[in-house]
Amino acid sequence: xxxxxxxxxxxxxxxxxxxxxxxxxxxxxxxxxxxxxxxxxxxxxxxxxxxxxxxxxxxxxxxxxxxxxxxxxxxxxxxxxxxxxxxxxxxxxxxxxxxxxxxxxxxxxxxxxxxxxxxxxxxxxxxxxxxxxxxxxxxxxxxxxxxxxxxxxxxxxxxxxxxxxxxxxxxxxxxxxxxxxxxxxxxxxxxxxxxxxxxxxxxxxxxxxxxxxxxxxxxxxxxxxxxxxxxxxxxxxxxxxxxxxxxxxxxxxxxxxxxxxxxxxxxxxxxxxxxxxxxxxxxxxxxxxxxxxxxxxxxxxxxxxxxxxxxxxxxxxxxxxxxxxxxxxxxxxxxxxxxxxxxxxxxxxxxxxxxxxxxxxxxxxxxxxxxxxxxxxxxxxxxxxxxxxxxxxxxxxxxxxxxxxxxxxxxxxxxxxxxxxxxxxxxxxxxxxxxxxxxxxx
Numbered sequence: 001x002x003x004x005x006x007x008x009x010x011x012x013x014x015x016x017x018x019x020x021x022x023x024x025x026x027x028x029x030x031x032x033x034x035x036x037x038x039x040x041x042x043x044x045x046x047x048x049x050x051x052x053x054x055x056x057x058x059x060x061x062x063x064x065x066x067x068x069x070x071x072x073x074x075x076x077x078x079x080x081x082x083x084x085x086x087x088x089x090x091x092x093x094x095x096x097x098x099x100x101x102x103x104x105x106x107x108x109x110x111x112x113x114x115x116x117x118x119x120x121x122x123x124x125x126x127x128x129x130x131x132x133x134x135x136x137x138x139x140x141x142x143x144x145x146x147x148x149x150x151x152x153x154x155x156x157x158x159x160x161x162x163x164x165x166x167x168x169x170x171x172x173x174x175x176x177x178x179x180x181x182x183x184x185x186x187x188x189x190x191x192x193x194x195x196x197x198x199x200x201x202x203x204x205x206x207x208x209x210x211x212x213x214x215x216x217x218x219x220x221x222x223x224x225x226x227x228x229x230x231x232x233x234x235x236x237x238x239x240x241x242x243x244x245x246x247x248x249x250x251x252x253x254x255x256x257x258x259x260x261x262x263x264x265x266x267x268x269x270x271x272x273x274x275x276x277x278x279x280x281x282x283x284x285x286x287x288x289x290x291x292x293x294x295x296x297x298x299x300x301x302x303x304x305x306x307x308x309x310x311x312x313x314x315x316x317x318x319x320x321x322x323x324x325x326x327x328x329x330x331x332x333x334x335x336x337x338x339x340x341x342x343x344x345x346x347x348x349x350x351x352x353x354x355x356x357x358x359x360x361x362x363x364x365x366x367x368x369x370x371x372x373x374x375x376x377x378x379x380x381x382x383x384x385x386x387x388x389x390x391x392x393x394x395x396x397x398x399x400x401x402x403x404x405x406x407x408x409x410x411x412x413x414x415x416x417x418x419x420x421x422x423x424x425x426x427x428x429x430x431x432x433x434x435x436x437x438x439x440x441x442x
Contacts, residue, residue: 006420009402009432011409012389016258016306017438023246024428025050025239026267028173028201029297031058031100033237035108036209037078038067039085039184042234046076048265049239053426054098061105064089065114083232084112084159084185092117092152097124097352097397097426100174102151103132107178110141111161111185111228117154123352123397123423125151132178135166139182139190163188163228167220170347171320173198173271176224184211186228195221198320199271204296209235240267240299244400245428247275247328249438252407253304254284255335257384261438262289263302270298274322278329282309282336308384311338314376319344324351326376327404330359334368335411336381343376352423353396362405365391366416390414399423403431410439 030050035058037044049055059069059076066087068079081087086108093116095102102118106129109116119125130149137143140158145151163186166179176192180202183190203224206213212227246266253259268276268288276286285307288300309332322329326345333340348355360372367388369380389412395402402421409416424431436442 005422007422009406009418009421010415011406011418012412012415013386014410014439014441016256017249017253017261018259019438020262020264021249021434021438022264023241023249023266024052024430026242027052027054027244027427028100028199029205029239029267030055031104032201032205033239034058034062034069034078035104035181036205036232037234038062038069038080039083040080040209040232040234041082042080044078044080044234044237046078046237046239047074049076050242050427052429053096054101057094057096057098058101058105061093061095061101064091064093080232080234083229086112086114088114089116092119095120095124097121097423099124099127099352103129103174103178104181106132106136106155107181109155109157110136110139110182111159112157113159115154115156118151120151121397127352128350129153131170131172131175135164135175135179136182138162138164138166139186159185161186163190165191165193167193168195171196171198173202177202180206180224180226183226183228189225189227192224193221194224196320197222197271199269201269208296209233238295240294240297241265243267243272243275244324246302247325248403248407250275250279250284250286250302250304251328251332252410254279254307254309254332255411257306259304259306261304263304265299266302268298268300271321274318275325275329278312278314278318278322279332281312282332283307284309309336309381311336311340311381314340314342316344323347324400327355327359327400328407330363330377330379331404331408333379334363334381334387334408335384337383339378339380341376341378343373346375351398353398353401355398355401358394358396358398358401359404362393362401363408366393366408366412386411386413388413389416391416393418395420395423397423399426399428403428406435
């Protein structure tokens with residue numbers, strides 16, 4: 001499904017979801033595995049890579065800067081250029097819809113003596129890059145950006161760059177990772193201080209590739225230190241299933257009566273499991289089966305059975321570990337008994353869309369009672385009854401809005417009409433085929 005061709009969808013209640021499914025490889029880990037393998041010396045092999053448009057944009061950018069990347073028999077083979085070996089790209093790096101690719105690659109470029117221009121689609125071009133530009137500028141990179149620090153953007157790296165100690169002003173794994181990646185090719189020690197912990201895939205994977213990295217817990221927060229100019233060693237990587245993709249099935253299985261599904265091989269990194277915690281607080285029946293460690297990441301199969309949900313006040317400290325899952329949580333709250341308050345998530349305003357405003361505009365016309373705050377929503381649920389539905393939804397070129405409202409449609413009396421679900425291909429190309437299979441439509 002091409003993101004360039006609008007694809008409308010009308011969906012209403014279909015009955016229970018049953019069966020076993022797999023979700024695409026974790027997007028965060030997929031991006032990083034290509035980048036880190038592209039900087040290692042020798043051949044890395046990656047299994048389970050998410051082959052959505054966002055990750056393919058990362059692969060194309062790394063190829064443009066000298067890495068050799070091939071896919072054979074479902075396995076990705078990457079021959080890296082070595083730390084410090086990135087080459088001058090001949091053309092602009094087209095990042096599509098991927099904010100993660102853009103921000104992390106900006107970090108890589110920052111400490112190389114090359115110039116790169118980043119471009120993106122209409123949605124990505126609206127997203128601010130200032131939070132990455134600021135620390136990378138302190139390290140010596142030079143930027144020419146569109147108004148508001150947006151794409152298109154041209155940056156000139158500095159080699160050797162200047163090591164810095166940077167305290168994150170907002171919780172952001174992307175900003176943290178960008179600074180650490182710049183530090184890979186920077187002499188000395190670069191430090192990032194995060195007052196609130198965020199997903200730690202970069203730290204885990206960089207350590208696995210042989211980077212000289214340490215993490216210290218202090219009263220100021222977590223201090224991540226990386227010593228630059230260390231050679232990375234090639235790895236064999238198995239990418240676990242993306243918990244952000246599993247989120248939609250966790251909610252769907254919880255709200256549709258009679259559902260009983262198993263989501264195989266889901267990554268359960270503790271910095272990513274906020275939604276599981278929140279849903280269990282609401283009474284969801286989610287069981288971890290066969291827990292195991294794969295490539296340094298905790299993994300399990302998740303069995304999800306329908307259960308009545310009860311409203312909660314979502315703890316603010318869960319926000320960093322479920323920031324991408326809030327749209328799905330809002331849908332779960334729409335079917336809970338009582339008034340769910342989910343706040344502390346102002347970061348949603350600057351995602352692929354303004355996800356708070358987009359979900360208000362999607363849920364309210366379809367009969368969901370809610371209040372909007374700057375940092376979240378309060379939603380009064382139906383107590384398990386169907387929502388009225390029957391109203392149009394604008395996906396705002398945002399894959400998570402499209403998938404969340406598809407799940408809401410599974411609990412709607414009248415059809416929920418989504419204007420364009422093609423952006424789903426950026427992260428989950430097989431989403432609708434899986435939905436049809438679970439609901440007996442294939």
